[in-house]
Amino acid sequence: MTFQWSVKFIEEPEQTGISVDFARDGFNTNNRQAVSAPEVISLPWIATQQCLLDTKDFLRQAKERGADLSPLLLRQLYKHRIIIPLVEVTDRRYYEPHDQEHGEPRANGRMLEFRAARSEGRLRDLGQIPFIPRLSFESSRPTNYSWWNGLLYSRYQLSIVAFLKPWLGKCRYSYRNERKYPRLPEPDDTLRTRANQLHRIGLMALALEARYLPILEAGQIRLTNTKIDEYLAFRRDFDPVKVSRQLQYSASNAHSDAECLLLLARTIDPTNGPWRELIKYATRESWKHLNGDLLSAMHLRETSEILLRFYEDLSERGETGPLPSIPTTTWHPLHDRLSSKQSTLDQQLMDVGLSPHPRVVLAVEGDSEEIMFPRVWNALGYSDAPELVRLLNLGGTDKNPVKVAGLAATPLVTRQGAAGDFVWMIKPPTCFMIVADPEGLYATKQKIDKLLNDIKVEIKSGLAAQGAQTTEPGLNELVKIHTWSAPCFEYEHFTDEELASAIATVHKTCNDWSKEELVTVLAYWRGKKKDIRRVWESGNQDEKFEKKRGRWEYCVSKTELTKALWPILEQKIKTAISTEDGHYPQIAQVAIDAHGAAQKWRHGSFVLEVID
Structure with missing residues (x-):
């Protein structure tokens, strides 16, 4: 061609x-x-x-x-x-x-x-x-x-x-x-000169558009009224050196015109700071929702990018040198080119307070807590914002959470500060907060301390892979473990009478026990510091109990029991809210703590203190 x-x-x-x-x-x-x-x-x-x-x-x-x-x-x-x-x-x-x-x-x-x-x-x-x-x-x-x-x-x-x-x-x-x-x-002469200049540049951009416009978005080719093989054939035969001579348009012309367009875009762009950087990540297709000077500024940058791609093609063929290095300490027009992204999308979203990454991952032991926490969250009046707190069901106290905790809580970092004493974070910090029954990996303080240390070692390893280390207080902010003071979630938040009434609503026979007998069995296993499941899995082991013992003919559904208990818990939360010095149920207090941690890291840019 x-x-x-x-x-x-x-x-x-x-x-x-x-x-x-x-x-x-x-x-x-x-x-x-x-x-x-x-x-x-x-x-x-x-x-x-x-x-x-x-x-x-x-x-x-x-x-x-x-x-x-x-x-x-x-x-x-x-x-x-x-x-x-x-x-x-x-x-x-x-x-x-x-x-x-x-x-x-x-x-x-x-x-x-x-x-x-x-x-x-x-x-x-x-x-x-x-x-x-x-x-x-x-x-x-x-x-x-x-x-x-x-x-x-x-x-x-x-x-x-x-x-x-x-x-x-x-x-x-x-x-x-x-x-x-x-x-x-x-x-006036200024307007005439600018109109002539933009008309001339527009002609050059029109000549180069078919070659460079479809590839302005990284990793994508956006074509109109043609097929990819037709475009690739056209692109293969396109000779930028020959076109430069035919158009009488040198690499130097393209470079200076491109920088001029970027300067003009900067003068009319109503956005600034992180918003100006963030919009570079928007697809060209989404520009149809823009208007006014912002739309004009984006199209000026698009035209500039076409010219710069042409320049880079000429440079690859030895017609000119590479584009000059962009200074990092002062602004330069090339900082504003569409393909020049000074930081990652995650960091830009963080800078404007729109990061989708959760500030807290609330890891709960099982289904009961997974069902209850969203309801508690709403009862406290908090918004359903997944970028604040995200819920994770660990599936039991025997499941080791070290790897998933390391993945969630390890900071992603980028360049160092000028003094080298901190690094910028690419996304907001995430606190991995575990809530579990005091059994399995969480049965004793020694086991909890060991688990905390293992998670911190995992986080340190992730940071080391990025060339950074942090202080111990910094790590303490990234992982927390909370266990109920009672043997399980149900015993922590409800009395034996409340649990007996709820079980009676979700189980047809209750093993032929009366409510009073059911209260007795619940109290027995509470005293033994066992999970509530022992009530229907083992019956009653007390020799004084005259009723038949052993496993019930079918088990109580923990999911249905949790739903039946919710109105009771909801009322306790409402009472705590209405009382000036109200005592919140522990699950509500955990939600309050999680919300506080998430709000602390909701907006702004973040750095991580590093050590040698």
Whole structure:
């Protein structure tokens, strides 16, 4: 696939009194575009990824960027040479017909008409001739929806819209035939220069768009109206060196234009700080939800990225050196390029308080606590925010939690602070908080201490793999273990009478025991410091108990028992809330502690103190 064209202008002057030489040389001979619009649009695959815009579409997209333009106002912008249509599709030949040597992706609508006019030489470059007073921007019949004035714009021409507001504010209106006609004053030199500059850059971006726009998002190719194999063939045959010479557009030009666009984007971007960095992670598809100056800023950066990718291709082929190293101590335009992400997405989300990582992982022993904790959480009035506290069912007191605790609580760190005494964290700290019955791995203080130490060793190992170590107080904040003072969750929070009543509601026979007998058996196993399961798994071992002993014909469902006990626990929590010095049930106090820890780390950036 070659990228060459031969556009020969027909030497017949238009019937406007304009000389052929003037029409050829352009309106401003001192600032002539090195390559004309018809020459650019003769390139293969032009406007295949972002279609050219007719007047209606251009006005709509300008409004999305904060400029409510009318067709008559757009005509004024053309008259003052601020926004000149890219080309006009006409019925007359302006240059020798030129057929594409290579196939292009399919097209429809205006793009079909554009391609037909291009192949037949019927495109007029309005930037190369003076203002045409009779050029129509709207139909004389408003209801004629099929009318088209033949004007086409590039999306890159929308880049000037963000800089028009002060000038548009000076617009004056006159009334004729019950219509309002706008009149803009002469633009100042600054606006003229910027408009010419952005028009020139837009032409170059349009020429390079098909090659670089689909690959701007890392690891993805986003194509329009084509197949991946067609694009890969086009990409394989694309020669950036040849294109650079054909466009008379050097790597140095691309570099300086790209940095200029990034500076302009910075001046109009309403966001700042971490928000500006965070939005770089948004997909281009999601930009459709943006508007105003933010949308304009993102598209300026997109255009800049196209130019920089072109520069990097030229650099790989030895046409220029690599991009300069970006300073870390001061801001540089290249810091704002879309592909330059100063930190990870996790860190950016943390900086704006939107990190999805939980601040507390609340690891509970079994199903009863897993069912109860969310209800307790809501009863305390806390929001269901998974980034605050996430619940984990360990599946029993015999399951070793060391690995999962290390995975959850080990900080992820990045660069060191200037003095080397701390490292920045990529995500907020996470406290791994275990709540369990005092049995198995949690049966004694010695076992709990050993488990705590094993988890800390796991965290230290994870930090060492990242080249960091931290202090012991720092580790103490990352892992906590709480056990009930009673032998199990049920005995901790409910009396024997409350448990007997609840069991009677979820079990059909209760082993033929009366409520009083059931209370006696519950008290027996409570005194033996055994789990409540022993009531229906072993019956009663007390010789004084006259009823039959041993396993019940079927066991009590812990899930159903927990649900039956919830109204009792809920009332206890409400009573504690309404009492100024109320005593909260232990499970509620654990939830309060977990919420407090999560809130402490909910917002802000975090560092980890390190030791040598």
